[in-house]
Amino acid sequence: xxxxxxxxxxxxxxxxxxxxxxxxxxxxxxxxxxxxxxxxxxxxxxxxxxxxxxxxxxxxxxxxxxxxxxxxxxxxxxxxxxxxxxxxxxxxxxxxxxxxxxxxxxxxxxxxxxxxxxxxxxxxxxxxxxxxxxxxxxxxxxxxxxxxxxxxxxxxxxxxxxxxxxxxxxxxxxxxxxxxxxxxxxxxxxxxxxxxxxxxxxxxxxxxxx
Numbered sequence: 001x002x003x004x005x006x007x008x009x010x011x012x013x014x015x016x017x018x019x020x021x022x023x024x025x026x027x028x029x030x031x032x033x034x035x036x037x038x039x040x041x042x043x044x045x046x047x048x049x050x051x052x053x054x055x056x057x058x059x060x061x062x063x064x065x066x067x068x069x070x071x072x073x074x075x076x077x078x079x080x081x082x083x084x085x086x087x088x089x090x091x092x093x094x095x096x097x098x099x100x101x102x103x104x105x106x107x108x109x110x111x112x113x114x115x116x117x118x119x120x121x122x123x124x125x126x127x128x129x130x131x132x133x134x135x136x137x138x139x140x141x142x143x144x145x146x147x148x149x150x151x152x153x154x155x156x157x158x159x160x161x162x163x164x165x166x167x168x169x170x171x172x173x174x175x176x177x178x179x180x181x182x183x184x185x186x187x188x189x190x191x192x193x194x195x196x197x198x199x200x201x202x203x204x205x206x207x208x209x210x
Contacts, residue, residue: 029048042151046169047168066115066118070184077180082179084102084183090185101183121186132163137163
C-alpha cells in the first residue's frame, strides 16, 4: 500500500483516538468540578468550559469600570468567611485559570498585578461558535450525565440555546451561596509568568495541579 493511501486509511482511526482523548479530559474535568464543588449545577459546568473556550474576551468593555468593579469585589472578598482556593484551571485543558482574589487580600499579589494579568488575557480567541455548540451539546453534557449530575430538561434546553448563541452564563445560586466565588480569568501562560511566581509555595495543595 502506498504511503499516502495508508495515511488516508488510518486518518479515521487517528481522529477517533484524538476524540476519545479529548472526551477523557472532559470527563475528568467534570468529575473534578463536582468533587471540588459539589453544589455545582449544569450551568456551573457550562461556565467553566465556556471560560476555557472563550477566555475573558466577553468581560472587557470599559477598563475604568472593570478596575472599579475589581476594587469593590476585593473589598468584599476581604471580609468573606468562605474560603476560596488560590487558583483553579477551567475546562478540560486549563488554557485559562481562575485566579481568586484571596491572592490580593492575603498580599501575595497586588491589585495592579491581577488587573494587568486579567486585561492582558482579555483578547479575542477567534474560536468558532459552532464548534463550541457541538462541544457543549455532544461532549460536555454527556460527561455531566456520566458523572451522575442531575439536571432538568428545561435547564438543558436553556444552556443549549446559550451555547448556540455563544452566550456566557453566571454561576448558579446554589454555587454562589456555597462558595462565594471571587476570581478573575487569566490566560494560563500569563498566569504562569505574572502570577504564579508570587503565590504561596503550598498553594497547589489547595488546587488541582495545572
